[in-house]
Every structure is written in C-alpha cells, then in structure tokens.
Amino acid sequence: MANLDRHSITLSFFRRIALVLASVISLLSPTGYVFAAGAPTAATDSQPALKTVVVPVEGMACVVCAATVKKTVKSLAGVSRVEVSLEKRGAQVTYEPDKVSPDTIVAAINKLGYKAGSPREAP
Amino acid sequence: MTLEEFLQPFASGLDHNTLTSFGVTFLGGIVASAVCPCTLPVGVGVAGMASASQARYRYGGLQVSTAFFAGIVISLMVLGTVAGRLGALATESFGRNWALAMAIVSLIAAALAFWRPRMNIDALTTWRRPGVLGTFGYGVVFSLGTSVAPRLLLLTIAAAQARPEQGLLLAFVFGLGRGLPFLLAGAAGSTITGLTRLGLWGRAIQLVSGAALLIVSVYYANVFIELL
Numbered sequence: 078m079a080n081l082d083r084h085s086i087t088l089s090f091f092r093r094i095a096l097v098l099a100s101v102i103s104l105l106s107p108t109g110y111v112f113a114a115g116a117p118t119a120a121t122d123s124q125p126a127l128k129t130v131v132v133p134v135e136g137m138a139c140v141v142c143a144a145t146v147k148k149t150v151k152s153l154a155g156v157s158r159v160e161v162s163l164e165k166r167g168a169q170v171t172y173e174p175d176k177v178s179p180d181t182i183v184a185a186i187n188k189l190g191y192k193a194g195s196p197r198e199a200p
Numbered sequence: 201m202t203l204e205e206f207l208q209p210f211a212s213g214l215d216h217n218t219l220t221s222f223g224v225t226f227l228g229g230i231v232a233s234a235v236c237p238c239t240l241p242v243g244v245g246v247a248g249m250a251s252a253s254q255a256r257y258r259y260g261g262l263q264v265s266t267a268f269f270a271g272i273v274i275s276l277m278v279l280g281t282v283a284g285r286l287g288a289l290a291t292e293s294f295g296r297n298w299a300l301a302m303a304i305v306s307l308i309a310a311a312l313a314f315w316r317p318r319m320n321i322d323a324l325t326t327w328r329r330p331g332v333l334g335t336f337g338y339g340v341v342f343s344l345g346t347s348v349a350p351r352l353l354l355l356t357i358a359a360a361q362a363r364p365e366q367g368l369l370l371a372f373v374f375g376l377g378r379g380l381p382f383l384l385a386g387a388a389g390s391t392i393t394g395l396t397r398l399g400l401w402g403r404a405i406q407l408v409s410g411a412a413l414l415i416v417s418v419y420y421a422n423v424f425i426e427l428l
Contacts, residue, residue: 135202135204135205136202136203136204136235137349138203138232138235138236138237138346138349138350139236139237139238139345139346139347139349140238140295140298140299140345140346140423140427141236141237141238141299141346141423142236142237142349143292143295143427144295144299144423144426144427145237145426147292147426147427148426160292161292162290162291162292163290163291163295163348163349163352164286164287164290164291164349164352166349166353191202192202192204
C-alpha cells in the first residue's frame with residue numbers, strides 16, 4: 078500500500094514537471110506550438126479560418142483554360158485550394174478571408190480574359 | 201468573345217433540326233477552336249507533321265492532316281452518343297491525365313519526326329499506314345480534352361438534343377468546324393513543303409517539324425504540372 082502511494086506521488090511529480098516544461102516551451106516559442114498531445118493547444122486556436130466559395134467561370138474551352146485559371150487563382154496569397162470544373166463551368170476556391178477577398182479572386186480570373194460570376198458559398 | 205456569348209443568341213434555334221442549327225453548330229466548332237489555347241500549338245504541330253510527311257512521300261501531308269481531322273470528327277461523334285457521361289471527361293483529374301497523354305504522344309511524334317529521315321525507303325513505306333493511323337489516334341486524344349467543354353455547353357443550351365440521332369448529327373457538324381483549322385494548318389504545311397526544293401530543305405523541314413512537336417510536348421507537360 079505504501080509502495081503504491083509512493084508510486085502515485087512519483088508519477089504526479091513527473092507529470093507536474095512535464096506540464097511546467099511544456100508551459101516554458103510554449104512561452105519561448107514564437108509560433109506557440111507545443112510538442113504535447115491531448116488538450117487543444119495554441120496551434121489549434123491560431124489556425125486561420127478558411128472559407129470556400131464557388132466562382133462561376135465563363136469562357137473555359139478546354140483543359141488548358143482550366144489549368145490557367147487554377148494556376149492564377151492558386152498563386153494569390155491566401156488561397157489554399159482550387160478545384161476547377163469544366164462540367165460545372167466554375168472554380169471552387171478555399172481561401173483565408175483575412176488575406177484575400179472573393180473580389181480579388183474574381184478580378185484575377187477576369188484579367189485572364191474569362192468572365193467570372195458572383196462567388197457564392199460552397200455547399 | 202466567349203463561346204457562351206456566341207451561342208446564347210441562337211439558343212432557341214439550336215433546338216430544331218434546321219439548317220440554321222447546323223450552321224450555328226458548325227460556326228460554334230470554329231469559334232471553339234478560335235478561343236481554345238490549344239489550337240495554336242497543336243495547329244503548329246499538325247502543320248509540322250504534315251510537312252514532315254509531305255517531305256517523305258507525295259500527298260503524305262494531306263493524308264496526315266486528314267487523319268487528324270477525321271480523329272477529331274469521329275471522336276466528337278462518339279462523344280455525341282454518350283452525352284450523359286461527358287461529365288466524367290470534364291473533371292480536373294481527367295484533364296491532368298489527358299495533358300500527360302498529350303505530352304507523351306507529342307513527344308513520340310517529335311521523336312519520329314527526328315528519326316524517320318534516317319530510315320530507308322522500304323522502312324518508310326512500311327511505316328506509312330501506322331503513321332496515318334497514329335495521327336488519327338492523336339486527333340482522337342486531342343479531341344477528348346479540348347472538345348468536351350464546348351459539347352457540354354451546346355448540350356446545356358440546346359436541351360432538346362436528347363434524341364441520339366440529332367446529338368450524333370450535331371456532334372458531326374460541330375466536329376467539322378472544330379477540326380477545320382487543323383485540316384487547313386496541315387494543308388498549308390504540306391503545300392509549303394511541296395513548293396520547296398526537298399533536296400535542299402528536306403532535312404531542315406524535318407528538324408523544324410520535330411522541334412514544333414517537341415514544343416507541343418513541353419506545353420502539355422507544363423499543363424500537367426499546373427494541374428497537380
């Protein structure tokens with residue numbers, strides 16, 4: 078019984094040291110990332126909120142048009158994912174609203190010579 | 201002008217089997233070629249293939265450009281009968297694989313253009329038929345990636361094309377318009393070759409033809425990378 082108590086105290090001691098170390102590391106790290114599993118960390122909280130919109134695109138005639146639209150939109154800062162569909166005649170764009178706006182995406186497509194319609198939120 | 205803008209005013213006329221609908225569909229094929237960025241590099245490639253074939257045997261250029269043209273028309277006719285499944289050919293993943301296929305086929309065509317002048321007459325005669333058939337296949341592959349979107353648009357605008365025979369006929373007419381620029385490019389390439397003194401220019405024509413096809417191959421390899 079005494080041995081069990083001593084074992085519990087030792088475990089609790091090491092757990093406390095681990096928590097202190099984790100706190101120190103998180104304070105020192107500029108990104109706020111902690112190498113610990115379990116409870117949500119600063120990394121999860123600081124992940125940017127992403128939005129996905131569907132932009133209708135008129136004038137795409139072939140695969141090369143789709144590739145051009147994809148490359149241009151993907152090159153915009155803040156855009157993380159682009160999927161172009163010739164069948165649906167549009168592009169589904171996932172982006173960070175803090176860094177890029179749907180208007181910028183539309184302007185970039187229009188600049189290529191295609192006609193982008195009003196973006197709507199992806200279902 | 202986009203293809204949508206061209207076709208929209210004729211939307212009601214496209215529903216019927218009239219001369220107007222065939223005329224508009226044919227012009228739609230030509231407009232689709234005009235607005236498609238693939239037309240210029242592949243047109244140069246077809247002209248190069250036609251020139252290289254013309255340099256080897258009489259009417260070779262005409263045979264090759266007609267085979268490419270026939271590949272486009274027949275591919276579109278087949279696509280016209282499977283209208284309901286065209287969507288599968290308009291996805292990004294299909295486009296990626298198609299661009300890779302175009303890069304490989306163009307590279308093979310370029311290699312043949314560089315290599316064939318070294319072949320003897322007997323070997324060239326043996327290769328004539330596979331060469332024409334290969335160009336036909338090139339036209340089919342090309343058409344799959346460049347004609348599906350305009351065909352889908354036509355189907356969207358002309359909703360009454362549900363009848364298979366009408367779909368087939370309009371696909372044929374559309375294919376004539378879509379393939380015509382390549383037929384003309386091939387005819388121009390072979391005519392220019394026919395006018396030159398082959399003894400002096402033969403090797404140069406082969407090199408230019410091979411280089412043109414090599415550029416087409418790099419162009420599609422780049423498209424493949426952009427779609428990754």
